[in-house]
Amino acid sequence: MRVSTSMLYNSGLRGMMNLQSELYRTQNQLSTGRRILTPADDPIGAAEALEVSQSKGVNAQFxxxxxxxxxxxxxxxxxxGSVGNTLTRISELAAQAANPMIDNGQRGMIAAELKLQVETLRGLANTQDGTGLYIFSGFKSTQEPFALNATATPPNSGDTVPAYNLANTYVTYSGDAGTPALQVTASKSMAVSENGRELFMQVRDAQGNITGQSMFDTVKNLIDVIDPSSGMTFTATELETVRAGLKSTIDHVANIRASLGARLNALDGLTTTATDIDYLYNVRLSELQDLDYTEAISRFSRYQTQLEATQLTFKQTSQLSLFNLL
Known part of the structure; x- marks a missing residue:
């Protein structure tokens, strides 16, 4: 086979360019720490890495x-929990008022503290989060949900079944029955609060039935029974009836708090799982993308040696000429 001078030059040039390209790519891999610089380096691996990265991003959002x-x-x-503590204090005051040894003056002092406690309850019901949104107003989070009803007269009645009756409730609710929720996994949406209607206005008994009195109505009726200035005649029977409603209210709040606590516990488990999944994604991405430095440095040295040898032989070969022998 005859080898022309142009073939000699072209072949040598292609060899050096190929080695320079490989040397440059290996140098970039070493500088970035990544095995796959472009999809052409490993099409299958690049596609899987993209899929894993997307899944990792979704998991991070969850x-x-x-x-x-x-x-x-x-x-x-x-x-x-603070609502429950306030109700417990109210129950203690109701027990003090039931003592037959105290007089109307002492009952009046108990009623005065009860009035402060019911305002504490309303303040808790109108709690705002750090962004100024009301946490117990359902989806109407920018609207203060609970306000005093000036037209209410004792005895106060709250939510009835099946209609929602605010005609004579001591405190009105202007929120809605929505419950804010967040998507915490691909298949699970979790309520992150309770709406005020369910928590404060629709008190349920031990059987889960709505009692027909809101939390505020129960406490206000208790005050009216105890307070000598209310115009109502104090009777032990009436007081015991109101105290029974108060017990249902305390149990209702305890059940709501238990539900919130259960959701918090479930979130802890979901977060642990999500963290484990994120670790597995990182491991797989590392397997797909991370560079084996030992292999890459060895490859870099090999390409460098080959390029130097190719350049040297190309220089010597390109100087061969018949005229040098004449």
Whole structure:
């Protein structure tokens, strides 16, 4: 086979360019720490890495939602706990008022504290989060949900079944029955609070039936029974009836708080799982993308040696000429 001078030059040039290209690619891999610089380096691996990265991003969003849900549930659970503590204090005051040894003056002092406690309850019911949104107003989070009803007259009646009757309730509710929720996994949406209608206005008994009195109505009726200035005649029977309603209210709040706590516990498990999944995604991405430095450095040295040898032989070969022998 005859080898022309142009073939000699072209072949040598192609060899050096190919080696320079490989050397440059290996150098980029070493500088970035990535095995796949372009999809052409490993089409299958690049496609899988893209899919894993997308899944990792979705999982990160779920983790963010879980963190937000945990903050909101923790706030709601803390406020409901304070509501329960306030009701417990009200129950203690009701027990003091039931003592037949105290007089009307002492009952008046108890009623005065009860009036402060019912305002505490309304303040808790109108709690806002760090962004100024009302946490117990359902989807109407920018609207203050609970307000005093100046037209109410004792005895106060609250939510009835099946209609929602606000005609004579001591405190009105202007929120709605919606419950804010966040998507915490691909298949699970979790409520991050309770709406005020379910928590404060629709008190349920041990069987889950709506009692027909809101939390505020129960406490206000208790005040009216105890307070000598209310115009109502105090009777032990009437007081015991109201105290029975108060017990149902305390149990109702305890059930709501337990539900919030259960959701917080479930979130902890979901977050742990999401963290484990994120770790697995990182491991797989590392397997697909990360560079084996030992192999890459060895390859870089090999290409460098080959390029130097090719350049040297090309220089010597390109100087061969018949005229040098004449």
């Amino acid at each position: 983790k963010s939602n879980q963190a937000d849900a945990s903050v909101q549930l923790t706030l709601a659970e803390g406020i409901v």
